[in-house]
Amino acid sequence: MMSDSADKKAPREAVLDLQQVSVLYSGKPAVKKVSCQILRNCITAIIGPSGCGKSTLLRSLNRMNDFVDGVTIEGEILFAGQNLYGRDVDPVEVRRRIGMVFQKPNPFPKSIYSNIAWGPSINGYDGSMDELVERSLTQAALWEEVKDRLQESALNLSGGQQQRLCIARALAMEPQVLLMDEPCSALDPISTAHIEDLLFQLKSKYTIVIVTHNMQQAARISDFTAFMEMGDLIEFGVTDQIFTRPNIKRTEEYVTGRFG
């Protein structure tokens, strides 16, 4: 599926602005001086061979790297004009606004309803929870399948359903950005296709950054693509262009399958 090129003409604001971002694990750089912008209501894909730092970069966008010992961040990541790693910034607040879906579905061992409701409720949501749950599940294309068994354990769902539940759970927080770390790599092709369709629909309301090792997936669904290798951002641009007329030779070699 090709992105609608007409949309590209209208100027979009940058939701996240990465400026010379480096991530080091105990002094060893995993991400080196990456600069790019994540634009609103677009899907930005990060591709690259194993170990190139794409997941590390993704996790630095919602400060999930904070949990790793010995991690240091250099550079700035601007979000609504504020540096995510500024001195007064509370990582908890960052994560309320920038959500994440993980590679392996990780629903809580609770009911489907509780999975969705927990995040909003601990963050002080005072509206109608039933509505929020229904809305989130609908957005994740899961409502019809589970509406009659909301109180059942989430662990009873299939892999693809669990991942959509995790997406719904993240959406329930109404995040400004949704980060996805290889969300389909643990799923079968049919579930993968469902989720790719889903992402396409979500694009109109959310800004999505997706790490994927599946180039075809990136080509299918994303508007912008970032190609990384060994911690460097080799090239960043409109997906069409990256896959058909890349500027850099290394990019061309990767997307044509000559390595990786």
Add this chain to the structure above:
Amino acid sequence: MNTSIRRAERRWGEGVIKFWLYSCAAISIITTIAIISLLIVESLGFFDEVSPAEFFFGTRWVPLLEPSSFGILPLLWGTMQITVMGAIFAIPLGLASAIYLSEYASDRVRSWVKPILELLAGIPTVVYGYFALTFVTPMLRKVIPDIQVFNALSAGIVVGIMILPMIATLSDNALRAVPVSLRQAAYALGATSFEVTTRVVVPAGLSGVMASFLLAISRAIGETMAVTLAAGQTPNLSFSPLESIQTMTAYIVQVSLGDTPSGGIAYQTLFAVAMMLFVITLLINIVSQMILSRFREVYE
């Protein structure tokens, strides 16, 4: 949702909770400090009256009567006799059980033998004391008529029975931690199960096995009720396990059950002996931990 506020203002509750959790964890430190300072302070008071030379090298322990003598060697000897006897009994048998459980027993057998061992380990020590007095001693008397009613051998056997499950379970854990691939490599070279076990598995899990021995020995040293009931109250330096002896722990019980005026020299002996006990078991435990961490085999 508001995108501009990101200050960590409202979360003082987290701070309170973290403080509570930290205080609880600190209680363990306070406990250690309390034990150490208590024992040191009171022992210093003891050593004001009794010279360390007499305490550590004296061969008579008569603290409560005149003429008093404060040599701890008889108590140490009593404790050592019990511990050595218990170890002689429990170490080979415990290791053999561990080997059986980890190398030979089927999963089904394991699934109910292990709980039984845990049950054995959970039996209160006063029960072992009862067992020593009412079962082991009479049995021994039939075989060795010269044996005294209170003797070291009964208690030693029973302490051995008591620490056997500990050695068995801990060594079993250590042996199971040895990767299957090591065994398979040895079998593939044509070794028998005996050779694989004794030349590959046990050496590979040796640190864990040794640590289990040390922990069991430490437990035997600190054992109180079985020796109080069965081993007697007569500190002596005889080599015969058939006689009544007194261990450090039994002495402590004897003093606290009697009428000992607080503050007197007799009261202070309590702390001096407890200090010895504490230091010895602490050293053994530290060595065992060091063995575990320093020599833990890295298999990959």
Add this chain to the structure above:
Amino acid sequence: MAFGSKEEHLNLQKRHRKARLFKLLCAAVTWSSVLLLAVLLFQVCVAGISWIDWQFISSFPSRFPDRAGIKAALVGTMWLIILVALISIPIGVSSALYLEEFAGKGRIAKIIEVNIANLGGVPSIVYGILGLAIFVRFFALERSLISGALTMSLLILPTIIIASREAIIAVPQSMRAAAYSLGATKWQTTWHHVLPASFPGIMTGIILSLSRAIGETAPLIMIGAMTFVAFLPQGPMDSFTALPIQIYNWVSRPQQEFHELAAAGIVVLLLVLLLMNATAIYIRSKTERRLK
């Protein structure tokens, strides 16, 4: 030496025989240990079971074996279980949570960790002395239930902490990651997800530790639990006795009848322990299944 030579063959036979013998030996040893337990329990039951009747359970100790009972001891032990549980569970679980979720890998956490491992190896009688000096004398709590409970709590605190830590570590990191990614604080994640998930393991550890507390005699002797108690404690400040103390008292007497009474007391004590362990196993299986 060529393969298949006679010497080789004999040697192999010998080695195999040795291996079989060894296996038999190890099996025999293991089964003997099991047998030993059976003999021990059988002995105790045979000696004591005839003494167990309602009168035994409902009477106070007496100089006359026929009229002696363990009511005071049983009630004392029950009091102890409750008090020790109330004190040691919050402190133990909180310590474990601190070490696993909040502490990080710094020096202080390492010191606390090593310290707890060492405390676990300190003989119970040393805890008794500590209790005597601190709770009975310094805090002037006298030889009361609360002194006993505090002392026992300190004794089992290391085991509760270690067991709880293992249960908490076993909770998969992915669950925490999911919670954090939704904008939860550390405590919210711990309270709503980590604790419930580690609950079965923690519960098992608590019950096993409490079982140990019930069976210990030496610390209670040190803090002065009485051996002849003809009344029931009414509150935590009352003096008391407990099952192991009563058993010890009876075993120490020369008369045969008292030894049999002791056996009866042991049977009761073992039944209490069996009940607690069964509860632990039940809770573990019930809650583990639910999480799968």
